[in-house]
Amino acid sequence: MIDLSCTYLGLQLKSPVIxxxxGFTDTVQKIVQLEKHGAGAVVLKSIFEEEITHEYDKTLRDEAENTGREEFLDYLDVRIRQENLTKYLKLIQDAKAAVSIPVIASINCQSSFEWTSFAREIEKAGADALELNVFILPSNLNISDGETEKLYFEIVKFVKEKVNIPIVLKISFYFSNLGQVIRDLSFSGIKGLVLFNRFYSPDFDIDSLEVSSANVLSYPGEISMPLRWIGMMSGRVGCDLSASTGVADGKSAIKLLLAGASTVQLASALYRHGIGYMEVVHQELRDWMEQHGFNRxxxxxxxxxxxxxxxxxxFERVQFMKYFSDKEAI
Ligand SMILES: Cc1cc2nc3c(=O)[nH]c(=O)nc-3n(C[C@H](O)[C@H](O)[C@H](O)COP(=O)(O)O)c2cc1C
Structure with missing residues (x-):
């Protein structure tokens, strides 16, 4: 009898495929469907740091100024902010009431300050864990690598002071010594690391000569980054590793589990095939386990x-030379 149950962040999951x-985790209806189709857990759509902090929405500010209604500005800003936050907390509460799988809240952040108190509200609303998508593209030429890295540790420290639920950090691979950063973060008091988040990249439209945005959805080959790094870091870290980017089907889920992932996360695959695809991935995983005699x-x-x-x-092979010397001339 195939048993897909596992633990992640100290939580009991029915399946490692989450x-x-x-956008598939931003309403209770979709979350209920995800559970129905076998998802082991859901990570909610992120609330953004800017939605939590007091940053003014530029459009609203311009509008209020243009219509001479500046006096409403503060009220408007606070009200909208409050509505967003209340909505997010209600999503957590309603999702928790509607499903039995773990509900992991998510904050998209770039700094270590004001927003962190909202983490406590998230915990009070009943979230089982909190994933922090630390979204820093290291493109600021005036900041050293060390300073950017420091921010990650500060964020963990600030949030840990606020909550007792497990904290997960979702990071990119833009670090100069990625292995060391993964190892050090894994011992910083977090319970999990998601490898990796995925930035939208720019693309060029050569007809209109404009910059557009490229491939919102990942392609299957992108699994190679999490596969390499989970494969190399598994067994050497102090927390769970969860795989994100390029989990396109059952096969890629199996590979990442073989590399040592505790869970594998699906986003693009759901956009491509719909929520029911969760079942397909699960079936592929079960079939493969059966073929190979793995029960758990x-x-x-x-x-x-x-x-x-x-x-x-x-795992450390990075040059093409060996590959080509093993083959006939190409
Ligand atoms: C349309 C869309 C919306 C996303 N929104 C979020 C988000 O709110 N927070 C977050 O941490 N990641 C978000 N992601 C990133 C995914 O969680 C995931 O890390 C990324 O898409 C790579 O996984 P994939 O290859 O399965 O798509 C989003 C991805 C897509 C395609």
Whole structure:
């Protein structure tokens, strides 16, 4: 009998395949459907730091100024902010009442300050854990690498002071010493690291000569980054690792579990195929486990991680030379 149950962040999950933070996790109806189709947990659509802090919405400010209604500005700003936050807390409460799978709240943040008190409200609303999508593109030429990294540790420290629920950090791979950062963050008091978040990249429209945005959805080949890094870091970190980016089907989920992921997160695959695709991924996972005689996730989780693989150097192979020297001339 195949048993997909596992633990993640100290929580008991029915399955390691979970719904990533996205437009598929922003209403109770969709969350109920995700549970129905087998998702082990859901990560709610993020609330943004700017929605929590007192930043003014430019459009509203311009509008109020143009119509000579500046006196309403503060009221308007506070009201909208309050409505967003209340809505988010209600989503947590309603989702918790409607499903039995863990509900992980999510905040999209770039700094370590004012918004952190909202984390406490999230905990009070009943969230099982809090995922922090730390969204910093290291493009500021006036800030050193060390300063950007420091921010991650500060964010963890601030939020840890506010909540007792497990904290998960979702990070990108833009670090100069990624392995060390993953290891150090994993021992900073968090319970999980999501490898990796995914920035939208710019693209160029060569007809209109404008900058547009490229590939909102990931393509399956993008699994290689989380696969390499989860494979290399699994067994060497102090927290769970969850895989995000490129989990396109059952096969990619299996690979990431073999690398040592505790959970794998789906976003683009749901946009491409719909919520029912959760079941397809689960079926592929079950079929594969049956074929290979694995009854439980822990029977194979981490089996191909660098620390357990007989030839660990394959993870470190970065040059094409060896690949081509092994093949006929191409
Ligand atoms: C339309 C869309 C909305 C997303 N919204 C969020 C979000 O609010 N917070 C977040 O942390 N990640 C968000 N993500 C990123 C996903 O959670 C995920 O990390 C990323 O898409 C890579 O996974 P994938 O290859 O399964 O798409 C979003 C992704 C998409 C495509």
């Amino acid at each position: 719904a990533a933070s996205s 996730i822990d029977d194979f989780r981490g089996k191909l991680s660098q620390s357990r693989y007989e030839n660990p150097s394959v």
